[in-house]
Amino acid sequence: MTRIWAALLALVAMLALPVAPASGHKLRAKGEAVTVADSGLTVTPGRDWNRVSGKPGKNAETWTLDGGQLNDLTFFGGIEPGKPLVKERHKKKDPLPKFGKATLLVELPELLEGTYRAYKKIGAFQTLSTAPTKFLGQDGVAFTYEYTDEDQITRKGEAVAAIVGGKLYMVSFDAPRLHYFDRAIGDVRALVATARL
Amino acid sequence: MRQAARLLAGALLAPSAALAAAQKAAVPPPYAGVYQPQGVDEIGWWREDDESERVLAASSLVIRDEALTGYIRGVLCATVGADRCHSVRVYVLREPTFNATMSPNGTMRVFSGLLLRVRNEAELGAVLGHEFGHFERRHSLNLFRTRRTGTDVLAWTGLLVSMAPSYRAARAYRDLQWSIYGHLFRYGRDQEREADSLGVGYLNQSSLPPQAAAAMWQNLMDEAAASARARGLRKPNFKAIAFTASHPPLAERADTLAGLARIDGEGRDNGSARYHAALAPWLPLLLDDQIKLNDFGASDYLIQNLARDGWSADLWLARGELYRARGNPRDVEHAAAFYANAIALNDALAPAHRGLGLALLKSGKPGDGHAALRRYLQLSPDAPDAKLIGMLVPGGNAP
Numbered sequence: 001m002t003r004i005w006a007a008l009l010a011l012v013a014m015l016a017l018p019v020a021p022a023s024g025h026k027l028r029a030k031g032e033a034v035t036v037a038d039s040g041l042t043v044t045p046g047r048d049w050n051r052v053s054g055k056p057g058k059n060a061e062t063w064t065l066d067g068g069q070l071n072d073l074t075f076f077g078g079i080e081p082g083k084p085l086v087k088e089r090h091k092k093k094d095p096l097p098k099f100g101k102a103t104l105l106v107e108l109p110e111l112l113e114g115t116y117r118a119y120k121k122i123g124a125f126q127t128l129s130t131a132p133t134k135f136l137g138q139d140g141v142a143f144t145y146e147y148t149d150e151d152q153i154t155r156k157g158e159a160v161a162a163i164v165g166g167k168l169y170m171v172s173f174d175a176p177r178l179h180y181f182d183r184a185i186g187d188v189r190a191l192v193a194t195a196r197l
Numbered sequence: 198m199r200q201a202a203r204l205l206a207g208a209l210l211a212p213s214a215a216l217a218a219a220q221k222a223a224v225p226p227p228y229a230g231v232y233q234p235q236g237v238d239e240i241g242w243w244r245e246d247d248e249s250e251r252v253l254a255a256s257s258l259v260i261r262d263e264a265l266t267g268y269i270r271g272v273l274c275a276t277v278g279a280d281r282c283h284s285v286r287v288y289v290l291r292e293p294t295f296n297a298t299m300s301p302n303g304t305m306r307v308f309s310g311l312l313l314r315v316r317n318e319a320e321l322g323a324v325l326g327h328e329f330g331h332f333e334r335r336h337s338l339n340l341f342r343t344r345r346t347g348t349d350v351l352a353w354t355g356l357l358v359s360m361a362p363s364y365r366a367a368r369a370y371r372d373l374q375w376s377i378y379g380h381l382f383r384y385g386r387d388q389e390r391e392a393d394s395l396g397v398g399y400l401n402q403s404s405l406p407p408q409a410a411a412a413m414w415q416n417l418m419d420e421a422a423a424s425a426r427a428r429g430l431r432k433p434n435f436k437a438i439a440f441t442a443s444h445p446p447l448a449e450r451a452d453t454l455a456g457l458a459r460i461d462g463e464g465r466d467n468g469s470a471r472y473h474a475a476l477a478p479w480l481p482l483l484l485d486d487q488i489k490l491n492d493f494g495a496s497d498y499l500i501q502n503l504a505r506d507g508w509s510a511d512l513w514l515a516r517g518e519l520y521r522a523r524g525n526p527r528d529v530e531h532a533a534a535f536y537a538n539a540i541a542l543n544d545a546l547a548p549a550h551r552g553l554g555l556a557l558l559k560s561g562k563p564g565d566g567h568a569a570l571r572r573y574l575q576l577s578p579d580a581p582d583a584k585l586i587g588m589l590v591p592g593g594n595a596p
Contacts, residue, residue: 097522103524104555113489118489124291130582131585139588
């Protein structure tokens with residue numbers, strides 16, 4: 001069977017499943033504190049966000065304003081040592097880099113980079129800056145990066161991470177470099193400042 | 198690996214080795230010169246291809262290095278002959294997988310992962326010549342004709358996707374769409390056989406050794422085996438003498454290629470030194486791209502393969518980064534040793550000092566680790582992570 005037919009069949013199968021309209025995107029209303037990523041991590045949004053249905057990983061959750069491809073705010077709440085950031089497509093054939101007990105703060109940008117590259121199979125990823133910061137009341141790392149996805153859109157990203165009690169907490173925001181990143185990054189930084197554990 | 202999968206698909210159905218070895222490499226026919234598309238199918242097909250090339254030329258994934266692109270073009274010309282290669286425009290894409298494609302209007306896409314995997318001009322020429330063979334025989338047009346039903350499917354898919362609410366559907370559609378990566382064909386076995394035969398035929402007539410085609414293929418099989426081994430997958434049982442004892446269908450292909458090669462071409466210069474010199478400025482970036490794909494077995498195989506002619510500081514550094522990224526306690530110990538080897542060859546290599554410092558910290562040797570990190574900061578005070586590294590060093594706090 002050709003690839004195209006196989007893909008079409010997969011699509012038909014996908015469509016045949018009963019999918020509710022706007023399948024479970026949840027409003028995250030302005031000013032209401034919520035816990036995210038099935039963890040103790042709490043944030044208070046300064047504007048309305050949508051929580052995207054379906055989690056990228058066991059301890060991860062994504063919010064967006066205009067859709068996941070235009071602004072992607074992902075919370076990683078308490079990734080345990082030995083676990084990847086997001087769910088692996090195949091544990092053996094397609095493994096992702098793991099967060100480890102010995103992972104240092106300065107290695108967290110490398111962990112995110114490795115995860116993106118391995119998951120999206122991309123070569124064009126660049127960490128732009130790395131700086132110490134305070135996150136969740138601890139020493140943390142703030143970093144920015146840029147990558148070009150298979151859709152040929154260059155996205156900018158900014159993330160802040162800390163290791164608390166041996167677990168990794170991180171918030172990352174990715175958006176197209178053109179317009180969307182600059183438009184929302186102020187709101188994102190304000191939201192990150194409200195993060196509590 | 199798409200290319201590999203494609204080759205594999207062709208190879209599975211290859212004729213018996215004995216029969217294949219008896220074949221002769223096709224002598225390339227006289228070249229027809231500037232070709233213009235004929236008939237409604239081909240004209241439409243080229244129009245689509247021209248559009249795809251326009252997108253490609255503007256893509257941020259293209260490595261815009263005149264020297265590198267010119268060099269690869271030169272190898273293609275040396276393989277297929279100067280008159281033929283005039284019809285080709287070469288684009289090097291930053292994409293860490295083994296692939297090269299050629300589309301009907303003469304656009305050749307060379308993926309950076311290919312450059313890391315071939316070891317000399319002859320092997321590069323073998324791959325480029327194979328793709329050029331598909332181009333010269335216009336295989337993709339035949340496929341296009343038989344696949345027009347396929348594009349109808351694409352139109353229907355677009356409609357269905359517009360009705361689907363989920364992101365996953367949108368992503369699946371994008372996979373189907375033509376992209377700057379070009380049309381990825383799975384050619385039939387006869388077409389693969391013809392391209393193989395043409396590819397070796399070009400090499401036979403060139404100044405490069407045609408035996409490289411079989412060697413390249415063997416190398417690729419070995420890498421796949423190393424990757425599978427490291428991931429704990431059921432591995433193909435490759436035996437020591439690969440040509441006779443390896444995974445049969447693949448061995449058959451290697452046999453075929455070896456059989457087609459002119460025996461007296463074996464002593465020719467394969468251009469290994471020129472190839473390494475041309476690739477040198479890009480090697481650190483290509484190695485970095487490969488390591489971060491998180492394919493430990495394949496990456497380690499590639500690094501060791503590249504080091505066959507001698508270890509360089511860049512290669513030791515890459516191996517250190519690879520082991521540190523996996524991060525088991527034993528890996529960190531190895532990584533520290535690899536970084537130290539890199540530093541012994543080039544003390545000014547700042548990332549090696551950084552890696553060494555981090556590896557030593559993680560293996561419980563903070564004293565030496567701090568010294569290495571201090572050296573890193575000394576060598577590269579403006580590094581993006583200088584402040585953060587500064588915090589790891591007592592008394593070395595960021596300025």
